Amino acid sequence: xxxxxxxxxxxxxxxxxxxxxxxxxxxxxxxxxxxxxxxxxxxxxxxxxxxxxxxxxxxxxxxxxxxxxxxxxxxxxxxxxxxxxxxxxxxxxxxxxxxxxxxxxxxxxxxxxxxxxxxxxxxxxxxxxxxxxxxxxxxxxxxxxxxxxxxxxxxxxxxxxxxxxxxxxxxxxxxxxxxxxxxxxxxxxxxxxxxxxxxxxxxxxxxxxxxxxxxxxxxxxxxxxxxxxxxxxx
Amino acid sequence: xxxxxxxxxxxxxxxxxxxxxxxxxxxxxxxxxxxxxxxxxxxxxxxxxxxxxxxxxxxxxxxxxxxxxxxxxxxxxxxxxxxxxxxxxx
Numbered sequence: 001x002x003x004x005x006x007x008x009x010x011x012x013x014x015x016x017x018x019x020x021x022x023x024x025x026x027x028x029x030x031x032x033x034x035x036x037x038x039x040x041x042x043x044x045x046x047x048x049x050x051x052x053x054x055x056x057x058x059x060x061x062x063x064x065x066x067x068x069x070x071x072x073x074x075x076x077x078x079x080x081x082x083x084x085x086x087x088x089x090x091x092x093x094x095x096x097x098x099x100x101x102x103x104x105x106x107x108x109x110x111x112x113x114x115x116x117x118x119x120x121x122x123x124x125x126x127x128x129x130x131x132x133x134x135x136x137x138x139x140x141x142x143x144x145x146x147x148x149x150x151x152x153x154x155x156x157x158x159x160x161x162x163x164x165x166x167x168x169x170x171x172x173x174x175x176x177x178x179x180x181x182x183x184x185x186x187x188x189x190x191x192x193x194x195x196x197x198x199x200x201x202x203x204x205x206x207x208x209x210x211x212x213x214x215x216x217x218x219x220x221x222x223x224x225x226x227x228x229x230x231x232x233x234x
Numbered sequence: 235x236x237x238x239x240x241x242x243x244x245x246x247x248x249x250x251x252x253x254x255x256x257x258x259x260x261x262x263x264x265x266x267x268x269x270x271x272x273x274x275x276x277x278x279x280x281x282x283x284x285x286x287x288x289x290x291x292x293x294x295x296x297x298x299x300x301x302x303x304x305x306x307x308x309x310x311x312x313x314x315x316x317x318x319x320x321x322x323x324x
Contacts, residue, residue, distance in 0.1 A: 213299035215292060219283045220276065228295075 045178025050171075106154045118150045125150055 102114035121129065125146075131139065132147055139147070148155075197203055216222045227234045298307050 210301065213296060214301045215296065220279050 041178070041181045043178065043182065045174050045181055048174045048178070050175055104153070106152075106159050108156070108159060113152075116151045117153045121150065 104113045104115055104117050106113075118125070128143060128146060129150075131143070136144075198207070212223055212226050218224055225234050226232075296302065297305050300307050
């Protein structure tokens with residue numbers, strides 16, 4: 001196939017070889033030079049990512065319980081209340097029971113959970129609940145707060161408190177992006193085939209000259225930017 | 235606590251009454267901007283290019299550069315391509 005493409009109507013007698021002769025079959029082992037940047041960025045990102053992740057881990061792990069990182073939503077309360085019973089009753093049965101009954105959750109978009117936070121009330125709590133049935137003006141401020149804490153685990157302000165989770169997220173992103181950069185670099189060295197010869201400098205120069213000779217886009221585009229009288233770019 | 239009753243109806247209509255005219259004006263503005271910054275200059279550029287265009291001069295320039303296959307540069311011989319490929323002697 002290459003021979004037919006390269007064959008041009010060359011003169012049989014003396015004529016200076018045209019610039020469009022069959023190009024030199026130069027080295028075809030030249031690999032793309034563009035992949036080397038990925039190594040630099042890969043190492044950089046992995047370094048940044050590791051730093052951020054380690055930092056954020058040391059902060060988050062010390063402050064929050066392990067459960068918070070693993071669970072979505074805030075069903076921590078129900079499961080931690082469950083764990084005490086799980087130890088005595090055996091795991092599978094009570095886990096199933098708890099999951100099929102209404103559960104408590106602290107969520108910004110669910111203002112009234114399916115059940116109150118405290119199920120078993122002490123005697124003081126029970127008398128307080130009785131008092132709640134009367135006019136609320138009789139309740140003191142502390143009693144109102146105690147009633148709230150019976151019903152709910154966290155206030156909205158407590159639910160919305162900022163966390164350091166974003167540091168872990170960004171750290172993870174940088175780390176894996178950097179790792180990918182290193183992988184791409186390895187691929188550039190060991191996997192990529194040789195570059196096509198159309199990428200060589202000499203070929204590209206010949207291509208540009210041919211485009212200018214053909215007057216590609218002479219009005220507003222490519223050849224419009226070439227000064228034909230002076231033989232240089234405008 | 236006696237707050238005034240909030241507006242319950244016609245919220246979309248109210249928003250549209252405000253935003254639709256603005257949307258129409260912005261659309262017209264965008265069209266006009268494009269016309270006068272892109273379309274008109276381009277038409278002018280083409281008109282100017284063809285005012286002083288000599289097609290034969292450009293054709294000869296391209297021919298001498300050797301881009302054509304039907305017309306070779308004036309210094310070359312014209313050779314039948316199938317003969318070249320089939321390596322015939324005429």
